[in-house]
Amino acid sequence: MTAPYLVELKNITKRFPGVVANDGVDFNVRKGEIHVLLGENGSGKSTLMSVLAGLYRPDKGEIVVDGTRRVFRSPRDAIKAGIGMIHQHFKLIDSLTVAENVILGDDSTPPVLRLQDIQRKLEELSKKYGLHINPSSMVWQLSLGEKQRVEIVKMLYRGSRVLVLDEPTAVLTPQETHELFHILREMAKAGRGIVLITHKMQEVMEIADRVTVLRRGKVVATLTREQINRRELAWLMVGRDVVIQYKKKGSPGNKKVLEVDNVHCLSDLGRPCLKGVSFTVHSGEIFGIAGVAGNGQRELAEVITGLRPVTGGKIMIDGIDTTGLSPRQIIDRRVAYVPDDRLGTGLVPGLSAVDNFMLKSYRQSVLRRGPLLNKRAAYQNSRELVKQFEIQISSLDAPVKLMSGGNLQRLLLAREITSEPLLLVAVYPIRGLDIKATQSVHNILLQQRDKGVAILLISEDLDELFKLSDRIGVIYDGRITGIMPAEMTDVEEVGLLMMGSAGTGEMAT
Ligand SMILES: Nc1ncnc2c1ncn2[C@@H]1O[C@H](COP(=O)(O)OP(=O)(O)O)[C@@H](O)[C@H]1O
Numbered sequence: 316m317t318a319p320y321l322v323e324l325k326n327i328t329k330r331f332p333g334v335v336a337n338d339g340v341d342f343n344v345r346k347g348e349i350h351v352l353l354g355e356n357g358s359g360k361s362t363l364m365s366v367l368a369g370l371y372r373p374d375k376g377e378i379v380v381d382g383t384r385r386v387f388r389s390p391r392d393a394i395k396a397g398i399g400m401i402h403q404h405f406k407l408i409d410s411l412t413v414a415e416n417v418i419l420g421d422d423s424t425p426p427v428l429r430l431q432d433i434q435r436k437l438e439e440l441s442k443k444y445g446l447h448i449n450p451s452s453m454v455w456q457l458s459l460g461e462k463q464r465v466e467i468v469k470m471l472y473r474g475s476r477v478l479v480l481d482e483p484t485a486v487l488t489p490q491e492t493h494e495l496f497h498i499l500r501e502m503a504k505a506g507r508g509i510v511l512i513t514h515k516m517q518e519v520m521e522i523a524d525r526v527t528v529l530r531r532g533k534v535v536a537t538l539t540r541e542q543i544n545r546r547e548l549a550w551l552m553v554g555r556d557v558v559i560q561y562k563k564k565g566s567p568g569n570k571k572v573l574e575v576d577n578v579h580c581l582s583d584l585g586r587p588c589l590k591g592v593s594f595t596v597h598s599g600e601i602f603g604i605a606g607v608a609g610n611g612q613r614e615l616a617e618v619i620t621g622l623r624p625v626t627g628g629k630i631m632i633d634g635i636d637t638t639g640l641s642p643r644q645i646i647d648r649r650v651a652y653v654p655d656d657r658l659g660t661g662l663v664p665g666l667s668a669v670d671n672f673m674l675k676s677y678r679q680s681v682l683r684r685g686p687l688l689n690k691r692a693a694y695q696n697s698r699e700l701v702k703q704f705e706i707q708i709s710s711l712d713a714p715v716k717l718m719s720g721g722n723l724q725r726l727l728l729a730r731e732i733t734s735e736p737l738l739l740v741a742v743y744p745i746r747g748l749d750i751k752a753t754q755s756v757h758n759i760l761l762q763q764r765d766k767g768v769a770i771l772l773i774s775e776d777l778d779e780l781f782k783l784s785d786r787i788g789v790i791y792d793g794r795i796t797g798i799m800p801a802e803m804t805d806v807e808e809v810g811l812l813m814m815g816s817a818g819t820g821e822m823a824t
């Protein structure tokens with residue numbers, strides 16, 4: 316039986332200066348299927364789909380739509396051929412309505428079509444696929460999940476038969492992801508072809524009819540649903556076995572290292588941001604904070620590390636009141652900080668690795684000789700850290716901005732950890748890292764935990780939180796909506812708390 320292909324990519328090669336992003340790739344989409352494109356960061360997924368969507372011209376290879384060879388000179392050509400792509404960053408205009416956004420830039424809609432007719436058609440599509448979109452809502456009023464559904468309805472309206480979604484779940488809560496998957500399923504049932512790009516194994520297991528794995532720009536396998544298993548996929552993706560479970564040694568101590576007591580603070584815009592946050596982190600404990608980004612996580616890390624003023628409540632570190640102390644004074648209380656912007660607050664991009672290491676350790680006596688820094692000791696020390704933390708680096712003197720995300724994160728952790736902290740505050744530590752770098756960062760955190768360091772882990776990745784945390788607290792709209800031992804809760808419960816709707820099962824639409 317020959318399944319009809321909606322589209323086929325044949326032997327696609329796409330080069331960028333210094334890198335072959337796609338190297339002779341074959342990929343196809345069948346009517347009615349959800350085809351997952353899986354691969355680590357940088358494996359070439361977005362590039363391949365941008366070729367399909369007419370954003371890039373391939374250097375080699377061809378695109379076949381319904382059996383006919385096509386050349387796309389622009390996204391418009393691809394859309395005309397029935398291919399729609401929803402990018403990682405939405406391209407909507409906030410000050411317009413949903414319907415206005417849909418017509419914008421769509422030259423196929425005759426100008427005589429009244430907005431009302433368009434609204435009616437959008438309502439139909441929205442109803443048919445359970446998108447819950449009101450065409451007359453202003454875009455600025457919508458949540459990220461809703462904006463994504465507007466992008467979907469836009470493509471449906473333009474008649475896309477193949478829909479490509481580039482890492483659509485990155486911005487969604489578990490419930491929104493669940494809803495999205497339901498919508499994708501419905502669209503596939505109606506005969507469209509769906510391509511879902513992801514680097515999350517979980518999502519493959521949940522939704523894929525077929526999966527194609529890319530590694531370094533090449534297809535390593537295309538598997539059907541029956542052939543899929545987690546371990547095999549992980550192996551295909553990274554080319555080596557992945558140990559997914561971590562082992563923790565012993566249970567947390569009972570010494571309170573961090574006590575946050577009814578803390579309030581303001582946002583950058585001067586509005587109430589933290590609204591009475593309380594929790595405690597013990598020695599040898601990883602306390603995870605779950606939440607959709609933007610609910611006060613960054614501000615929480617900043618009040619603890621002294622970077623943002625507290626407007627109410629109290630923070631104690633190692634039994635001493637640190638409320639209102641300066642960042643320097645708090646560092647001296649042995650607090651280490653891994654912020655979410657590695658190259659902003661964390662490291663100085665233009666300085667070398669040695670200088671970045673020294674930024675924080677210059678006070679340590681080993682590295683000082685009188686008032687002058689001992690350069691030799693500094694280099695010696697840096698070399699040891701580079702080795703111990705497996706940091707790949709061309710030279711200790713090269714500016715760190717040239718390093719990859721994983722290496723930067725290890726550098727930052729190495730520096731923070733050598734200060735022998737009592738408390739480590741880590742914000743989104745694996746953001747943008749691939750499997751291997753993620754694992755190595757996780758191992759570093761667990762080693763620290765086992766050594767007795769209290770760790771506050773702020774993350775948007777539930778998988779990470781569940782693997783590492785001893786307890787999980789959920790933050791929503793500046794409040795902690797629940798604190799649970801990690802083994803006594805699950806993704807569903809945490810997900811609901813993340814949406815501020817504990818236990819009601821209500822979806823925010
Ligand atoms: N516009 C571009 N210019 C130069 N290099 C690029 C560009 N887009 C992607 N690359 C490179 O191509 C490779 C594949 O990237 P990408 O397709 O974005 O991977 P993925 O989506 O799987 O993370 C990476 O090495 C990336 O750095």
Ligand SMILES: [Mg+2]
Pocket residue numbers: 360361362481
């Ligand atoms: Mg990508």
